Amino acid sequence: MRSIILRSATRYLFPIIILFSIFLLLRGHDEPGGGFIGGLLAATAFALYAIAYDVKSARAMLRADHITLIGVGLLLATGAGIISMLVGDPFLATQWVTLNVPGVADVKLGTPLLFDIGVYLVVVGVTLMLVFHLAEE
């Protein structure tokens, strides 16, 4: 589709959608949101790009191969479980560290976030694999 309106809109929408997806990812720990919904939203940003321009440039935008994304995502999610085994807890037990960012607050980081990032990447990879393949048909 060649539409100037859509293309110009996409140029502004794309970063906003990606930012919002990351916001959802981080928010997901205590409130509605999370890796799955964040990943879906990020995938829609790339899908929108593919509609406004074409699949090739959307792929270029993504940089990584989607299969690599799925692999890395799975590794991160599994790694989140393995970390707890390294300290002697059962598989998937949550581990927390508190980072003191001066001037802001104490930031609590834990393995659930790592797990969620893994989910995020897997969802982006799988959704885009479907969308790109369908669009190229």
Add this chain to the structure above:
Amino acid sequence: MNVILVLPVLLPLVCASLMLVLWRKRRAQRILNLASMAGMTIGGFVLLVLIYCNGIAVLEMGGYAAPFGITFVADLLSAIMVTAASMMGLVVAIYSLTDIDVRREAFGYHPLLQLLLMGVCGAFLTGDMFNLYVFFEIMLMASFVLLTLGGERGQMEGAIKYVTLNLISSAMFLAGVGILYGMTGTLNMADLADKVTEIEGPLLTALSMLFLVAFGVKAAMFPLFFWLPASYHTPPPAVTAIFAALLTKVGVYSLLRVFTLIFVHDPGTIHMIILVAAGFGMVCGVLGAAAQNEFRRILAFHSVSQIGYMLMGLGLFTVLSRSDSEETRLIVQAALAGTIIFVVHHLIVKPNLFLISGVVERLGGTGRLKDLGGFYVSMPLLSGMFIISSMSLAGIPPLSGFWAKYVLVRASLGLEHWLIAAAALFTGLLTLFSMVKIWAAVFWAPPPEYPLLDEHERDQAKRGLQPMILPIVVLAALIVVFGFAAGPIFDVAMMAAAQLMDPSQYVDAVFPIDEAATLNAAVDGDTSP
């Protein structure tokens, strides 16, 4: 213990993910595949030894206490199954080096094999009904793709039957899980073993039938086996071999687990149905095989009859009361041990026959018996391996199949189930007939007058055959060792059967302290076991 219990699930998951990252590097994928399978096999043996020495092991995922979180439970049966499954994974991974073509490798054969193993081992280890369903699905998804990978016409036809029947069975399984949860409020198997006693008998029997059908389809039990002979001859032999080793076994394992731990209120009805299905399965499968004229189709039909033997031991199971004598208890225990021995025996022998059929099809260009011949002259080693495997399948002493059948038939005679004993012996005879038919047509007969492959193609096919022969020889050696070490193997199987006979061992392992303490610990958030 913590690590070794999740290793059979974790290792294939990590390796499959790594393979996705290394998507275009075939060599790296092959090495990872072999390394992962070898690691799993070693881990499996360590697990087996640990369980043998220390008894049932339990791991609570994420540190959430038993009825709330997901529990992994490894008793002797689980450990045996995990070890055998990973060993077969390793063997098939070696065989695949030659058997699987570049195109299938490029579309993810190796990661799929890893995921299949992950699903299978997870199903063997989990102590939670819904988790069992999840691992079933992982296994099925991987097997769907492995079955259709390559996209040949015959494969599609087999896959449609396989996928449809298995999806129906999954739906029933899920419905059963839902109803069970609605009735008892728990899905932890050990917890269920306690709580199902609150449900009325007839209702529980109806519910158990849902599980019987669901697992029966996966195990290819008598009236539900149609997907098996329709699909096993279509994919590459390596895939058929791993399917024959694992897919039906997961169904049999689930039946064994559920119908010795949870649904034990009315063995007069439920286990009788299993026994009848086992008898019909044996005879139907072997008669079906007698009518076939293709190497792998004959073997596929035989799987149906072999499943009958495995279920026979479970069908002989009864819940014993105090009034039963020590002798009856021992016979029932021996019947379950017979099932376990038969599962392991079949897990080695049947894949080996499929692996042999793969070599024959590669060199002969077809699996049709009438177009094959002369393999005794051209491949004497392979012929020897076929004799060992097929005679073991038919139950000729002193090979593994003889002992497995001997224990089962002996137990059925002890419990005065004459009909099933007769069916088992009759089936053994007909199995021998089918095996001799293959022997006569493929190995003994003179080479076909018009071979399907010319000299040049044959030489081409012979290249790189060592990775295909090596696993066959290893498995054949295992069959012989199995036969001569029948005594110790029987002792281990009896131990595993004793654990199945006494569900309180399983329950006590999952709930080591009294329930109130567990509840408090869970509420406090301090849940380290």
